[in-house]
Each structure stands twice: as structure tokens, then as C-alpha cells.
Amino acid sequence: MQKELQIRVLPEVAGEPQLLEETLIQKEGLAAEDLRHIEILRSSIDARAKQAYYNLKVRLYINEGYEPEKISLPNYPNVSNAEEVIVIGAGPAGLFAALELMENGLKPVIIERGKNAKDRIQDLKGINVKHIVNEDSNYCFGEGGAGTYSDGKLYTRSKKRGDVQKVLELLVGFGAVKQILVDSHPHIGTNKLPKIIANMRKCILQNGGEIHFNTRVTDLITDSSSIKGVVAQDGTKFHAKNVILATGHSARDIFELLYRKGIEIELKPLAIGVRVEHPQSLIDTIQYSCESRGDYLPPAAYSIVKQVGDRGVYSFCMCPGGVIAPCATAPGEIVTNGWSSSRRARSTANSGIVVELKPEDFKPFEKYGPLAAMEFQRSIEQKAWVEGGKTQTAPAQRLRDFIKGDVSADLPNTSYAPGITSVELGSVLPDFIHKNLKEGFLKFDQSMRGYLTNDAVVHAPETRTSSPVKIPRDHETLQHVQISGLYPCGEGAGYAGGIVSAAMDGMKCAKRIRVSTK
Numbered sequence: 001m002q003k004e005l006q007i008r009v010l011p012e013v014a015g016e017p018q019l020l021e022e023t024l025i026q027k028e029g030l031a032a033e034d035l036r037h038i039e040i041l042r043s044s045i046d047a048r049a050k051q052a053y054y055n056l057k058v059r060l061y062i063n064e065g066y067e068p069e070k071i072s073l074p075n076y077p078n079v080s081n082a083e084e085v086i087v088i089g090a091g092p093a094g095l096f097a098a099l100e101l102m103e104n105g106l107k108p109v110i111i112e113r114g115k116n117a118k119d120r121i122q123d124l125k126g127i128n129v130k131h132i133v134n135e136d137s138n139y140c141f142g143e144g145g146a147g148t149y150s151d152g153k154l155y156t157r158s159k160k161r162g163d164v165q166k167v168l169e170l171l172v173g174f175g176a177v178k179q180i181l182v183d184s185h186p187h188i189g190t191n192k193l194p195k196i197i198a199n200m201r202k203c204i205l206q207n208g209g210e211i212h213f214n215t216r217v218t219d220l221i222t223d224s225s226s227i228k229g230v231v232a233q234d235g236t237k238f239h240a241k242n243v244i245l246a247t248g249h250s251a252r253d254i255f256e257l258l259y260r261k262g263i264e265i266e267l268k269p270l271a272i273g274v275r276v277e278h279p280q281s282l283i284d285t286i287q288y289s290c291e292s293r294g295d296y297l298p299p300a301a302y303s304i305v306k307q308v309g310d311r312g313v314y315s316f317c318m319c320p321g322g323v324i325a326p327c328a329t330a331p332g333e334i335v336t337n338g339w340s341s342s343r344r345a346r347s348t349a350n351s352g353i354v355v356e357l358k359p360e361d362f363k364p365f366e367k368y369g370p371l372a373a374m375e376f377q378r379s380i381e382q383k384a385w386v387e388g389g390k391t392q393t394a395p396a397q398r399l400r401d402f403i404k405g406d407v408s409a410d411l412p413n414t415s416y417a418p419g420i421t422s423v424e425l426g427s428v429l430p431d432f433i434h435k436n437l438k439e440g441f442l443k444f445d446q447s448m449r450g451y452l453t454n455d456a457v458v459h460a461p462e463t464r465t466s467s468p469v470k471i472p473r474d475h476e477t478l479q480h481v482q483i484s485g486l487y488p489c490g491e492g493a494g495y496a497g498g499i500v501s502a503a504m505d506g507m508k509c510a511k512r513i514r515v516s517t518k
């Protein structure tokens with residue numbers, strides 16, 4: 001017989017199978033030999049009170065053997081001779097779209113400006129060590145998109161459980177640990193993602209799909225109302241009647257191309273701020289109300305939102321035990337974001353802290369029309385580059401100094417490999433963002449006592465929180481409102497915010513193509 005139940009246990013009980021078994025035997029009044037297996041279905045930490053607990057949903061196998069569920073990939077048909085669909089961009093949206101197309105008997109032809117996941121590493125070294133930004137291969141561009149060398153947190157606010165489950169199961173099928181199906185806040189880690197992405201590529205190629213790396217799309221072939229194909233940088237033309245445009249939030253040349261061609265796009269407000277790094281031990285102490293977190297709790301995360309006047313100030317993409325990464329996609333700009341390894345073993349915790357922006361904030365850039373938010377974003381990144389010393393060195397300030405407006409006399413080491421330089425960040429950030437951040441940090445400290453410390457370092461800027469542009473599509477068909485056969489998809493088009501939601505949007509667009517062509 002199987003029995004499911006919910007229990008709340010101390011971290012050491014959750015972390016020691018023997019203790020968990022004893023606890024369950026006692027709680028359920030079972031004979032030890034009758035309990036054959038405990039399957040953990042869901043695991044989450046509740047650290048709201050002084051003592052942290054694990055909430056576990058478990059399935060007990062009582063006098064019944066346990067057969068682990070096999071997570072296998074769909075049986076993809078060979079699509080070498082099937083109708084071709086062009087997918088621009090091999091990020092989560094593009095890759096999951098490609099897989100879904102194959103599942104539905106269509107042939108994905110992926111066109112990706114960057115290199116394969118392995119070859120990207122040289123270019124990441126180039127940014128971190130030599131301060132050289134390759135415009136086609138960096139933390140945002142290349143196989144797997146911004147998802148490959150990302151943190152790999154797989155949280156989403158989406159309520160579509162079936163679709164979320166499909167994304168997670170595919171990731172497991174391609175090599176992610178099964179634990180992501182259990183954790184309430186699943187995480188893969190930068191060290192594991194490239195292999196998973198490479199496995200996806202192998203599967204796409206083995207089943208007849210095509211992938212063209214080092215191929216930047218520079219033009220779309222259209223007539224007045226429909227797409228016909230795309231043109232690559234070297235002039236090569238690819239033809240198809242359906243094109244999924246999944247180029248991510250940093251493909252500024254694509255936004256500019258659409259605007260130039262008169263293909264409708266809309267300004268999309270986003271959030272901008274800084275990335276702050278604390279000692280992980282401090283965040284553990286605050287979040288777990290303890291001196292040190294011990295062996296049974298993971299490095300603590302935080303997620304915080306405060307209202308400052310009429311704007312939200314909130315944490316974004318928090319990386320416990322993580323590293324701040326240089327995520328610029330062009331020379332002459334500084335962009336920060338964060339990642340962590342699967343073990344989250346670093347001694348530092350970083351998070352974007354960003355201010356919600358509104359359409360009126362982009363007024364000074366209105367001559368750029370729907371690209372105004374993108375130009376606003378770019379102007380901050382360029383200012384940071386100038387103030388940082390015209391390399392990938394990021395302008396930075398200790399947190400208390402940031403609040404007081406003092407230039408920091410010295411800066412501690414941070415995880416940001418290209419280095420940091422002491423700058424009063426009021427010279428980088430627009431006034432209203434600077435002010436709102438200061439007030440936000442003060443409010444954070446009221447909820448997380450000890451957060452406001454000069455041991456924390458503020459790095460500027462955090463600008464790529466979501467797309468500055470929305471590419472409008474028909475609600476039903478998901479095709480561009482003006483150009484049929486063109487499917488704006490994923491984060492860059494304004495329909496996703498993270499790995500899982502981008503992957504889900506990719507699958508959603510691919511599904512519609514099946515409906516429209518058969």
C-alpha cells in the first residue's frame with residue numbers, strides 16, 4: 001500500500017535518511033520492516049520562525065516495493081525531410097521550441113549568432129580576464145542563450161503546472177538531477193547547465209534538426225504581411241513560412257531591425273538598479289536566525305519587495321553562494337548579473353536590487369520611439385563603463401557608503417572577476433533610481449536586520465532584468481500582429497522572464513505552428 005502525507009521536520013531529520021525513517025515509523029505507528037521505501041515528492045524550507053523546518057510531502061511504500069519512475073524523453077520522430085521552421089536563437093525559448101517542433105513532426109532550423117556551449121567558455125574568460133566583449137559570444141549569447149551560464153534557478157510564477165512539469169522533466173531527461181522535480185525552489189547551477197544544453201543539441205541533430213552556430217540574423221525576408229525567411233550576416237538566406245523569433249532581451253540589433261523595417265514593436269518598462277553582494281554567512285544568520293547554518297540547511301536565499309513612494313524596489317535573481325558575472329553584450333558597457341554552482345559553495349551571496357520603472361521615466365529618450373527604454377538602459381550601462389574606468393571593471397560602493405553618498409575609502413574583494421573601482425554611484429544611476437534604492441535598502445534592513453552593512457558591496461548596474469521592448473502578437477495564433485508566420489517568442493519578445501517561462505513560451509509557439517500548418 002502507498003500512503004502520502006505532509007510532515008514538518010527539523011533540517012537534520014530531513015537530511016539524514018535514517019532519522020527520517022525513524023520519525024515516520026513512529027508517527028505512523030508502523031513496524032520498521034513494513035516501511036519499504038520513502039519517496040520525497042516535495043521539499044521546501046520554512047525559515048520564518050527562529051527554528052527552520054523542512055516541509056516534506058512524502059509517499060510511503062508500506063509492504064509494497066518501490067519502482068522508481070523513469071523520466072524518459074519523448075520519442076522524437078526523424079524530421080530531416082519534414083517542413084522546416086526557422087528558430088532564431090538557441091536560448092531556452094528557442095531550444096524548447098525546437099524540441100516541441102520535432103515532437104510535432106516539424107524540422108527546426110536553429111540559427112544562433114553565438115558558439116556552442118563549450119566554445120563560449122573562451123569568450124567568458126575574455127570578458128572576465130581581458131575585459132574583451134565578443135558581441136556574439138558572451139554570458140547572454142551562444143548555445144543555451146542567457147540560460148547556459150546562468151544560475152539555473154528554475155522558479156516561475158506560472159501556474160501552468162503541466163507545462164512547468166514538462167520543462168523540468170525534459171531537463172531531467174537531458175541530464176539534470178531528479179531533485180529539481182521535488183524542490184520547491186529547484187536549481188541546477190552553472191557547472192551543470194552546459195552539458196544539459198549540449199545533450200539537447202545532440203538530440204535535435206540526431207533527429208534531423210539543424211543548428212547553425214556563428215550565424216547572426218541581420219534581416220528578415222517579408223512581404224507586406226507575411227514572413228518568408230531570414231538573412232544571415234554573411235548574406236546566406238534561409239527560407240521558411242514560419243519563423244520563431246527567440247533572440248532574448250539583449251538582442252538590441254534585432255529590436256532596431258524590427259523598428260527600421262516598420263514591424264510593430266512596443267516600449268516595455270522594466271526594472272533597473274544594482275547588484276549587491278553580502279557575505280553568505282551574514283545572509284544565513286539573518287534568514288535562519290542562527291550563528292551559523294550548520295550542515296543541514298542550504299546557503300540561505302532572500303526575496304524581498306518594498307514599496308518606496310509609488311514604486312516597487314525589490315530583489316531580483318538572488319544567487320546564494322554565488323558569483324557576480326560581467327554580462328555586457330557589446331564593448332563600452334557594464335552589465336551585472338549573477339550565477340552559482342550546483343553546490344552554491346562560495347562564501348558570497350549576491351542579488352540584483354532593482355527599482356520598478358514607469359513609461360514616463362523614458363521621456364528624455366522619446367525620440368527613440370519604442371526603443372526609448374532600451375536607450376535609457378544602454379545609457380546607464382555606458383555611464384557605468386566610463387565611471388568604472390573604460391574596462392569591464394564595475395563601479396562599486398560599500399552599502400552604508402551608498403546610503404550616505406560617500407565614496408568608499410576602500411573596497412573589499414568581491415566575486416566580480418574583472419574587478420571593481422570605488423565610485424559614488426550617484427554619478428552612474430539616474431537620480432530617482434539612486435534615491436529609491438537608498439530608501440529601499442533602509443526598508444530592507446527593517447525586515448532583515450543586519451542587511452545594511454559596509455561589508456556588503458553595491459555593484460552597478462543591474463539593467464537586463466527583462467526586455468525593454470514587447471513584440472506584439474495575436475493572443476490566439478501567437479503570430480506577430482502584422483506579419484503572419486512570425487512568432488515573437490520568449491523573454492526578448494516580452495512573454496517570459498526566466499528559464500522556465502522562456503522554455504514554456506517556446507513550446508507554446510511551436511505548438512501553434514503545428515495547428516496553423518496542418
Ligand SMILES: Cc1cc2nc3c(=O)[nH]c(=O)nc-3n(C[C@H](O)[C@H](O)[C@H](O)COP(=O)(O)OP(=O)(O)OC[C@H]3O[C@@H](n4cnc5c(N)ncnc54)[C@H](O)[C@@H]3O)c2cc1C
Binds near residue numbers: 090093140216253337
Ligand atoms: C548570469 C545570468 C543568470 C541568470 N540566472 C537565471 C536563473 O537563475 N533563473 C532563471 O530563470 N533565469 C536566469 N537568467 C535569465 C535567463 O537566462 C533568461 O530569462 C532566459 O535565458 C531567456 O530565454 P530566451 O530563450 O527567451 O532568451 P535568451 O536566453 O537570451 O536566448 C536568446 C538567444 O538568441 C541569440 N540571438 C540573439 N540575437 C540573435 C541574432 N540576431 N541572430 C541569431 N541569434 C541571435 C542569442 O545568442 C541567444 O542565444 C539569468 C541570466 C543571466 C545572464
